[in-house]
Amino acid sequence: MSSKKLGNSTDDDVIKKSKRFSLNPSDKEDSLSTTNISSKSSQKDRKDLKRSHPKSIGTDSSESSSSSSDSSSEDERSSSKKSANHHHVPLEPEQKRAKNEKSNDFDHNPHLNPFTNRPFSPAYYKILEKRKVLPAWEARQKVVELVKQYQVLVLQGETGSGKTTQVPQFLLLAGIAKGKAIACTQPRRVAAMSVAKRVSEEMDVALGQEVGYTIRFEDRSGPKTVLKYLTDGMLLREAMNDPMLSRYGVIILDEAHERTLSTDILFGLIKEVLPKRKDLKIVVMSATLNAEKFQEYFEGAPMIDVPGRMYPVEIFYTPEPEKDYLIAAIRTVIQIHIVEDEGDILLFLTGEEEIEQACREIRDEVKKLGNEVGDMLVVPLYSSLPPAQQQRIFDQAPPKNKRGVPGRKVVVSTNIAETSLTIDGIVYVIDPGFAKNKIYNPRLRVESLLVSPISKASAKQRAGRAGRTRPGKCFRLYPERAFEKELKENTYAEILRSNLNSVVLTLLKLGIQDIVHFDYMDPPAPETLMRALEELNYLGALTDDGKLTQIGMRMSEFPLDPQMSKVLLSAEKLQCVNEAVSIIATLNVPMIFLRPKDQQSEADAAKSRFAHEDGDHLTYLNAFNAYKLKKESPDWCYDHYLNSRALKQANDVREQLLQIMVKIGMKIQSKPMNDPDYYQNIKKAILSGYFMQVAHLQRAGHYLTFRDDQVVAIHPSSTLDHKPEWCMYNEFVLTSKNYIRTVTEIRPDWLFEIAPEYFDLDEIKNSEAKRKLERVYKRMKESDE
DNA sequence: GAGCACTGC
Numbered sequence: 001m002s003s004k005k006l007g008n009s010t011d012d013d014v015i016k017k018s019k020r021f022s023l024n025p026s027d028k029e030d031s032l033s034t035t036n037i038s039s040k041s042s043q044k045d046r047k048d049l050k051r052s053h054p055k056s057i058g059t060d061s062s063e064s065s066s067s068s069s070d071s072s073s074e075d076e077r078s079s080s081k082k083s084a085n086h087h088h089v090p091l092e093p094e095q096k097r098a099k100n101e102k103s104n105d106f107d108h109n110p111h112l113n114p115f116t117n118r119p120f121s122p123a124y125y126k127i128l129e130k131r132k133v134l135p136a137w138e139a140r141q142k143v144v145e146l147v148k149q150y151q152v153l154v155l156q157g158e159t160g161s162g163k164t165t166q167v168p169q170f171l172l173l174a175g176i177a178k179g180k181a182i183a184c185t186q187p188r189r190v191a192a193m194s195v196a197k198r199v200s201e202e203m204d205v206a207l208g209q210e211v212g213y214t215i216r217f218e219d220r221s222g223p224k225t226v227l228k229y230l231t232d233g234m235l236l237r238e239a240m241n242d243p244m245l246s247r248y249g250v251i252i253l254d255e256a257h258e259r260t261l262s263t264d265i266l267f268g269l270i271k272e273v274l275p276k277r278k279d280l281k282i283v284v285m286s287a288t289l290n291a292e293k294f295q296e297y298f299e300g301a302p303m304i305d306v307p308g309r310m311y312p313v314e315i316f317y318t319p320e321p322e323k324d325y326l327i328a329a330i331r332t333v334i335q336i337h338i339v340e341d342e343g344d345i346l347l348f349l350t351g352e353e354e355i356e357q358a359c360r361e362i363r364d365e366v367k368k369l370g371n372e373v374g375d376m377l378v379v380p381l382y383s384s385l386p387p388a389q390q391q392r393i394f395d396q397a398p399p400k401n402k403r404g405v406p407g408r409k410v411v412v413s414t415n416i417a418e419t420s421l422t423i424d425g426i427v428y429v430i431d432p433g434f435a436k437n438k439i440y441n442p443r444l445r446v447e448s449l450l451v452s453p454i455s456k457a458s459a460k461q462r463a464g465r466a467g468r469t470r471p472g473k474c475f476r477l478y479p480e481r482a483f484e485k486e487l488k489e490n491t492y493a494e495i496l497r498s499n500l501n502s503v504v505l506t507l508l509k510l511g512i513q514d515i516v517h518f519d520y521m522d523p524p525a526p527e528t529l530m531r532a533l534e535e536l537n538y539l540g541a542l543t544d545d546g547k548l549t550q551i552g553m554r555m556s557e558f559p560l561d562p563q564m565s566k567v568l569l570s571a572e573k574l575q576c577v578n579e580a581v582s583i584i585a586t587l588n589v590p591m592i593f594l595r596p597k598d599q600q601s602e603a604d605a606a607k608s609r610f611a612h613e614d615g616d617h618l619t620y621l622n623a624f625n626a627y628k629l630k631k632e633s634p635d636w637c638y639d640h641y642l643n644s645r646a647l648k649q650a651n652d653v654r655e656q657l658l659q660i661m662v663k664i665g666m667k668i669q670s671k672p673m674n675d676p677d678y679y680q681n682i683k684k685a686i687l688s689g690y691f692m693q694v695a696h697l698q699r700a701g702h703y704l705t706f707r708d709d710q711v712v713a714i715h716p717s718s719t720l721d722h723k724p725e726w727c728m729y730n731e732f733v734l735t736s737k738n739y740i741r742t743v744t745e746i747r748p749d750w751l752f753e754i755a756p757e758y759f760d761l762d763e764i765k766n767s768e769a770k771r772k773l774e775r776v777y778k779r780m781k782e783s784d785e
Numbered sequence: 786g787a788g789c790a791c792t793g794c
Contacts, residue, residue: 131791144793186793187793188791188792188793189792189793214794215793216793231792231794232792232793232794233792233793233794234793234794236793236794237794258792260792260793261792261793261794262792262793308788350790351788351789351790352788352789352790353788353789382789382790382791383790383791383792385791392793414790414791415790415791416790416791417790418790418791420792435790435791436789436790436791437790437791438790438791449789449790452788494792506794510787538794558794559793560794561794590789591789595787595788656794713786715786715787715788716786716787716788717787717788719787733788733789735787735788735789736787736788737787739787739788
């Protein structure tokens with residue numbers, strides 16, 4: 001039985017070896033051989049190793065068998081958790097479970113599909129056999145019992161447990177939702193789509209009928225839908241119109257350990273809803289990493305543990321820290337290629353540039369080795385890569401070369417391969433221990449990306465990528481003591497690393513009054529919340545005592561940053577709705593202008609044909625309008641160095657925004673292009689959202705951001721051909737320098753017209769910009785008289 | 786005169 005090979009391993013169970021390997025090529029013999037591996041023998045590890053005993057999964061699927069379950073490992077599992085939380089409920093031994101199987105067996109009529117009242121198709125039975133060998137299947141009775149008994153259940157189970165597809169079905173067939181629907185949230189669109197499709201097949205129903213999904217721009221669900229997969233952001237949107245989540249009887253928050261902004265808000269919202277909706281059941285599903293935290297948060301929630309199904313992964317560390325992880329990583333790729341058996345390699349790096357450089361160097365190194373070694377296919381992977389090139393990660397490794405040495409594929413990837421994309425056939429993972437992470441500086445109100453060490457959870461996730469199809473190896477390019485002592489347990493939740501303007505607006509719209517004392521699973525810094533309240537107040541979304549205004553209510557309808565929503569609202573009065581919505585749409589998609597490295601000057605020339613002298617926002621508008629005029633032609637885009645995928649996406653966003661505007665009763669109106677105020681009004685509309693992002697040109701020749709006094713330069717990608725004295729910007733980017741990106745000229749007198757409270761001269765400390773504004777203000781008053 | 790981890794509404 002093939003499944004005998006499988007170990008029930010958790011992320012903790014990846015076989016930990018403290019065998020050191022050196023990155024010095026001269027002693028490769030010693031370095032990568034797997035002999036003399038000393039396994040750690042700490043208390044915890046022994047426990048883990050015991051738990052990871054391969055257990056025959058195949059026999060477990062037959063209902064009566066209990067012989068295969070290793071009672072000592074069951075004991076171990078329950079005792080290891082008992083100390084952490086007495087609410088933990090271990091899986092009962094098989095025999096006990098079999099007795100009460102009948103009492104609430106939902107599978108009582110095995111030949112008739114309860115949803116369609118038609119006999120099941122042959123395909124159904126075929127899939128059913130596969131479902132029965134999933135680790136989650138074993139837990140179905142227990143899951144149903146616990147959900148009946150408790151309002152919240154925490155379920156931990158890793159990759160391969162089948163929890164995402166099976167648990168919702170168990171609850172559905174057990175009738176727990178009591179006529180209401182079951183929602184299962186996913187952090188990613190593709191997951192919601194593909195899981196829904198799979199489950200509809202498993203249930204022998206048509207996708208979009210009883211089982212469906214809802215993601216942005218695509219709703220495949222209907223009145224008959226009783227099980228719906230949706231993105232967490234989508235459920236949050238639904239909650240804004242229905243804060244009691246009244247259409248659902250069960251809500252399953254899947255991949256909760258990822259702690260996205262949306263799931264974190266949903267946690268808090270659900271915790272408030274639970275006492276008011278005694279009939280509502282919640283299942284929080286997480287990888288093992290921090291499930292206990294959810295248990296603590298939902299006081300009294302029991303936890304159930306579903307084993308995953310992964311092959312063991314051996315972990316190797318370097319004896320000493322590496323000075324240059326890029327060089328070390330490339331050397332490790334080459335060593336694996338020379339020394340190790342067949343099997344593809346996944347190398348984690350931090351960003352596009354680094355990845356492209358590594359790919360080049362790996363190819364060069366392999367070329368130098370000649371046909372002593374097998375051929376190598378080196379493939380980069382990062383999100384901004386066009387889909388066709390992303391597909392190359394699924395190409396087969398090259399065949400044996402002339403000397404009969406097998407080829408190998410190396411994927412050099414960002415974090416995208418950690419969770420979002422799964423590549424089968426990976427046997428070796430190289431983990432330098434770094435990733436780019438978003439951080440937020442509330443004082444400067446700037447989000448930026450910083451290369452920083454990953455967390456233990458992340459390192460374990462990366463290692464797991466080597467054990468999907470057979471036993472694998474993970475090479476960590478740092479010492480074991482660094483893993484133990486220096487890496488944080490988990491990556492900080494996104495809510496702790498983000499600008500919270502949108503979050504605060506959402507919470508208020510959900511009816512949560514006290515933003516500061518809201519029950520966050522991880523409370524954000526008070527300064528970040530204060531900043532958000534302050535900015536929303538300046539935007540007119542909040543009253544001085546923090547209540548949502550009419551403007552704020554309307555702003556919350558848009559799936560946009562509050563500043564952008566404000567632009568759209570102002571555009572109505574300024575009669576430039578069509579233009580504003582096009583600009584906002586293009587700012588919400590990946591860069592619409594392409595700039596391939598080998599054709600930079602051609603690309604720049606193409607871009608300059610769309611340039612507007614007043615600034616980048618209007619350049620975007622020109623490009624978008626031209627795209628529409630050319631009937632959205634991808635060929636035309638290609639010829640003009642435009643990203644047709646991004647423009648198509650912008651068009652979709654634009655349509656969605658227009659729909660919302662119509663829904664909230666806005667008039668979709670624009671002045672004709674020849675109106676003297678045409679461009680001025682567009683710029684004023686943008687400024688009404690972005691007056692807090694204004695920079696002033698100093699006499700010394702550089703720009704200072706207004707109020708924050710940061711020295712900034714206009715980003716070289718700007719199409720502005722002069723340095724306007726006053727400008728607004730869409731983005732502050734911290735890279736080699738402080739740059740402001742997407743910049744448009746403004747007139748200083750507009751500041752008083754559009755945001756008099758923010759530009760109250762009595763409140764502003766003395767500066768060159770203030771003195772300028774004082775003069776402008778004086779002149780305005782004089783001309784008024 | 787240059788660089789963008791990754792999701793999501």
